[in-house]
Amino acid sequence: MTTDAGSVTPLRILIADDNQTDRMILNAILTRQGHEVIMAEDGAQAVEAFEQQRPQMVLLDVLMPNMDGLEAARRIKAAAGEDLVPIIFLTSLSDAESLASCLEVGGDDFLSKPYNRVILRAKINAFQRMRDLHQSLQQERDRTDQRNRQMMREQALARRVFDNIADRGCLGADNIRFEASPMSIFNGDVLFASPKPSGGMHLFVGDFTGHGLPAAIGALPMSEIFYGMTAKGFAIGDILKEINRKLCNILPTGFFCCAAMVDLNLRSGHAEVWNGGLPTAWILRHDGTRDELRSRHLPLGILSAERFSAACERHTLALGEHMLLATDGVIESSNREGELFGEERAIAAINQRSGPHGGFECLREAVHRFGEGVVSEDDITILDLAMVPESALNTVEHEVLPDTGAGPEQWRLQYDLEDRTLARFNPVPLLLHVCMDVPGLRLCSGDVYTIIAELFTNALEHGVLRLPSGLKDSPSGFSRYYSERERLLGQLASGWVSITLSHRPHDDGAGGTLLVTVADSGPGFDPGETASSLDHERLSGRGIALVQTLCHDVRWNSTGNRVEAEYIWRAG
Amino acid sequence: MSEHQHIDHDALAELRDVMEDEFVILVNTFLQDADDRLEQLRAGAASEDAEEVRKMAHSFKGSCINIGAPELAERCRTAEQRGRYGDLSDIHDCISAIEAELGAVRQELAHFRDG
Amino acid sequence: MSITTERSGDGSELTIRIEGRFDFSSHQAFRHAYEGEGQGVSRYVIDMRDTTYLDSSALGMLLLLRDYAGGEKADVRIINCNGDVRRILTVSNFEQLFQIDD
Numbered sequence: 001m002t003t004d005a006g007s008v009t010p011l012r013i014l015i016a017d018d019n020q021t022d023r024m025i026l027n028a029i030l031t032r033q034g035h036e037v038i039m040a041e042d043g044a045q046a047v048e049a050f051e052q053q054r055p056q057m058v059l060l061d062v063l064m065p066n067m068d069g070l071e072a073a074r075r076i077k078a079a080a081g082e083d084l085v086p087i088i089f090l091t092s093l094s095d096a097e098s099l100a101s102c103l104e105v106g107g108d109d110f111l112s113k114p115y116n117r118v119i120l121r122a123k124i125n126a127f128q129r130m131r132d133l134h135q136s137l138q139q140e141r142d143r144t145d146q147r148n149r150q151m152m153r154e155q156a157l158a159r160r161v162f163d164n165i166a167d168r169g170c171l172g173a174d175n176i177r178f179e180a181s182p183m184s185i186f187n188g189d190v191l192f193a194s195p196k197p198s199g200g201m202h203l204f205v206g207d208f209t210g211h212g213l214p215a216a217i218g219a220l221p222m223s224e225i226f227y228g229m230t231a232k233g234f235a236i237g238d239i240l241k242e243i244n245r246k247l248c249n250i251l252p253t254g255f256f257c258c259a260a261m262v263d264l265n266l267r268s269g270h271a272e273v274w275n276g277g278l279p280t281a282w283i284l285r286h287d288g289t290r291d292e293l294r295s296r297h298l299p300l301g302i303l304s305a306e307r308f309s310a311a312c313e314r315h316t317l318a319l320g321e322h323m324l325l326a327t328d329g330v331i332e333s334s335n336r337e338g339e340l341f342g343e344e345r346a347i348a349a350i351n352q353r354s355g356p357h358g359g360f361e362c363l364r365e366a367v368h369r370f371g372e373g374v375v376s377e378d379d380i381t382i383l384d385l386a387m388v389p390e391s392a393l394n395t396v397e398h399e400v401l402p403d404t405g406a407g408p409e410q411w412r413l414q415y416d417l418e419d420r421t422l423a424r425f426n427p428v429p430l431l432l433h434v435c436m437d438v439p440g441l442r443l444c445s446g447d448v449y450t451i452i453a454e455l456f457t458n459a460l461e462h463g464v465l466r467l468p469s470g471l472k473d474s475p476s477g478f479s480r481y482y483s484e485r486e487r488l489l490g491q492l493a494s495g496w497v498s499i500t501l502s503h504r505p506h507d508d509g510a511g512g513t514l515l516v517t518v519a520d521s522g523p524g525f526d527p528g529e530t531a532s533s534l535d536h537e538r539l540s541g542r543g544i545a546l547v548q549t550l551c552h553d554v555r556w557n558s559t560g561n562r563v564e565a566e567y568i569w570r571a572g
Numbered sequence: 573m574s575e576h577q578h579i580d581h582d583a584l585a586e587l588r589d590v591m592e593d594e595f596v597i598l599v600n601t602f603l604q605d606a607d608d609r610l611e612q613l614r615a616g617a618a619s620e621d622a623e624e625v626r627k628m629a630h631s632f633k634g635s636c637i638n639i640g641a642p643e644l645a646e647r648c649r650t651a652e653q654r655g656r657y658g659d660l661s662d663i664h665d666c667i668s669a670i671e672a673e674l675g676a677v678r679q680e681l682a683h684f685r686d687g
Numbered sequence: 688m689s690i691t692t693e694r695s696g697d698g699s700e701l702t703i704r705i706e707g708r709f710d711f712s713s714h715q716a717f718r719h720a721y722e723g724e725g726q727g728v729s730r731y732v733i734d735m736r737d738t739t740y741l742d743s744s745a746l747g748m749l750l751l752l753r754d755y756a757g758g759e760k761a762d763v764r765i766i767n768c769n770g771d772v773r774r775i776l777t778v779s780n781f782e783q784l785f786q787i788d789d
Contacts, residue, residue: 021602021635028591028598063630113637114583117590237739306689309706311736311767446771449740453710457742475751482714542779543743549778 009128012036014055016046016072017090018064022113026059026090029117033124043067047075050085057127059111061090062098070105077106084134086127169194169227170201173393175386179364180379189327189379190219190257194230198443198571199390200266202230202239205278205383206259206300207327218257218301221246232407233442236263236272237310240300244308247301256301260293260325263312266390271323272312276300279343281325282350283315284359290350291315293323317387324350324359329380333371341370360384407437409512412502422464422497423489428453431501435514438503440571447550448514451565454543455518456499461485463522463561464495495521511570513552517562524560578676583640584684599685602639606632606674610667613651617663625663626655632670639681644673690716692724700730706737709772711744721752731756736767746779753784764788 013035017023023039030037038053040046044066050058058076062069073087086108091098099110109123171178171193180191192204204226208218222243229239240261247257258277265271275281277299283291297309317323326346333341349366350359364382413434417427432449436442461467465488471481500517548554553566588595609632616624633648651666690713693702703720705713721731731752735741753761764786768776776787 019631019635020605021598022638024594024598024601025587025590025638028594032590032592061634063627065627113634114640115638306706309737446740446769446774449771450742450775453740453742457711457744472747475754478747478751479714479718482711485711542746546743546775546778 010034010036011057011124011128012038012053012055013124014038014040014046014049014053014058016040016043016049016059016064016069017061018042019061022061022090022115025115026120029115029120033117033121035124043069043072046072047079050076051079056085056131057124058085058087059090060087060107062102070101073102073105073107082138084131086130088123088127170393173201175388175393176203177360177384179360179382189329189381190222191381191383192223192226194227195393196230196263197233197439201264201393202226202236203262203264203325203383203385204259205261205325205327205381206257207278207329207379207381208257209255217250218247218255221250222257232437233440234436235442235445236261236274236312240274240310241305241308244300244303244310245305248304251301256299258295258299258328260295262323262325262385264385264387266388266393269316269318269387271315271317271385271387273315273323274310274312279326279328279331281323282359283317284322284324284350284353286318286321288351290347293325319387319389321387322359323385324363325383325385326363327379327381330363330367330382333367333380334374335370336373341367345370358384407439408503409438409505410503412500414498414500416496416498418496419492419494422460422495423492427499428456431499435501435503438512438514440511441503441514441569443571444569447567447569451514451516451547451550451567452499452501454547455516455563455565456497458543458563459497459518459520459522459561462525463520464492464497465489466522497521506570511568514567514569516565516567519562522561524557524562577680578641578643578673579680579684580640580642581684584681587638587640596685599639599681602635603678603681605635606678610671610674613667613670616655617660617667620660622655622658622660624655625660626652629655641673641677641681644670644677647673690720692720694724694728698727700732701728702732702734704734704737707739709735709738709741709745709748711742714744714748717748718751721755730762731764733763733765734767735765735769735772738769738772741772741775746775746781749781749785 013030015023015026015030015037016039017026018041023041027037027039038049038055040049042064043060046058046060046064047067049055058073060069060073064072069089073089076085076087087106088109088111089102089107090111090113091102102110108127111120111123169192170176171191173193173195176193178191180189188208190204190206190208193201195201204222206219206222225242225246226239229242234242243259251257256277260273260275260278260281262274263272271283273281273293274297275293275295276297277295280295281293283293285291293313293315296311296313303309331341331343331346335341345366346363349362352362352366353359360382367380367382413431415427415431417425428449431452432445435448435452436445441448462469465485467481467485467488471477471484498517498519500515502515503512505512544554547565550567551565552568553564555564556562587598591598609628612628613625613632616622616628629648629652633645633652636642636645636648647666647670651663651670654660654663654666689706691704691706693704694700695702701721701724703717705717709717721728733749733752749763749765753763755761756763765776765781766788768787773787776782776785781787
């Protein structure tokens, strides 16, 4: 006996056919392909042989005495349980009715007469691949179950750590109500609220893709950034950018956080809103209407810092008006019939609001009623904010403001840049960052930036590089000026700029004075001669005039290579 | 295939290739089996058992296709259809036609087997 | 810093959007943004919704655009300025030269 070349892993195959000639032919084909063959002459024998010898594949004739092929197939499939045992019916393809019943009882394929060894081999190979896949899927599933149990234990631990660390902020404030129902041990939703040093508050609602681990990875640094930066007076845009940057760094591709952030300014009655991927939020107006706060951005953790936009929408809220935000667990929660709650039902629920029974209560009750008796599949978070007079929140803000005033208020810093570093490095962002640690000064960051940037640029370009400002007076000169600047910087071998910053707070605690001194290695100039002006349309010479407008006082030394600018700011 | 040809020589050659040493046994088994089927067909026809006729003709047809006797298979199919529709009026003619064709097939098979 | 442009449907309006710090390092990109658009633009919109700061050279660049767009007859609007940017524009009296919408 020879064996066909190229046969695959041997299988144990059961052949059931009442026709001896057909059995012999199949047996010969399969044996020569290397398989082990078990033979049965009718349906009853086939079932018995299957139970005793557990073949991995079955070839069944349809018409057989003592139990036909259909009944035998049904019993064999039942006896196989979770194992995948392909059944190939031996029948001619001409009989559509019998084909249908073969499929009904779990038949996987057909083989028609005359038997062809090439086709039979191809079918067996295909099933073998299917079997292998099925087996590895089963093994994978068992492994996954085990890992899942371990992950749940780890998540429970992470949750305890998170609860110990994470700040509840001012979620207890009188103008905030919220509902958070975690589906997994580690909630995929996050909810932060923190008072701002300048009054008002920041709020953040986030929904991580998936549950558990991604949320566990992302939530902690996110909470640190949110509370830390808010306490230091950073603006909503800066905080969003920082959170986005952090999530891009730590989350695996494909994981991100749908989020909305609100800067609630109680004094002016404004709210700045950024929505990236959360469902449409609403402002509920006194007159019964509502404004929609649609998602305008991609979720956090997707776009690189260069492409990320923290642009917010500004809305005005009258006293007592509410803003309602929710994660998609709300509109995607389902009832017993498998229908989704949906935006329409949410809006209908909110429109039921009257008097003290507000939109928040109406929405919360509607979602719960809708999902009664159904195990929630997603985290549900609803946040309700009310515009209230600032005085109404004083107690809360003072309780949770340990960080206010923690930054340095009285200090002096000298920063010298020399030679090649001067050509390559822009010190302005770094120096601005230092100034922004002064409690309250962040609110004047634009002024501080302009003062430092203009004085540094002036020292570098006109002092060290000795570029004539007049060059910039025509469009072509403007370009020439900057290419000349680049050329000179490229060959700069020596030179320096020294920047000194010092700050002292005012006695009343409401502001301070920032002194910016910039000196350079240039020969100096006559400030009177190059007096800059803001009054006409010259393309250049505006920088110093800008600084003079912003500052209380700007003084040059007699040689004109050292300037001192005094900036007085007041909080609020 | 000409109408005088009772067996498909290509199919049979392929089968000999598959069966190797067992080819002779296979042919003998087929012929023995065919006699049995024919007997059972006659018995079914005599007792006017249409279902029995159908089953026997169907099974016989299958082995004819496999062994490469298409004309014989076709005649079995005719008998199987009579059984399926319960119309046994000309079943004896059908069986005689099968018997005649089987005789021709037997001769050619024996020739192929022994050649 | 990044600069993106968008032409209106009829091509007559060009919106230039500046993201991040608008300073001297943007001068080439900013110039390309309007000079690269070819004919047919009669109105310019500078969208500053994502502009964090601007310095005096950015003011110069805005004036260059104004010049390019026809000087006194130029139709250049500056929109969506944040508080810091708005303050610099105000301090520089740019309201007299440009239409500034918040």
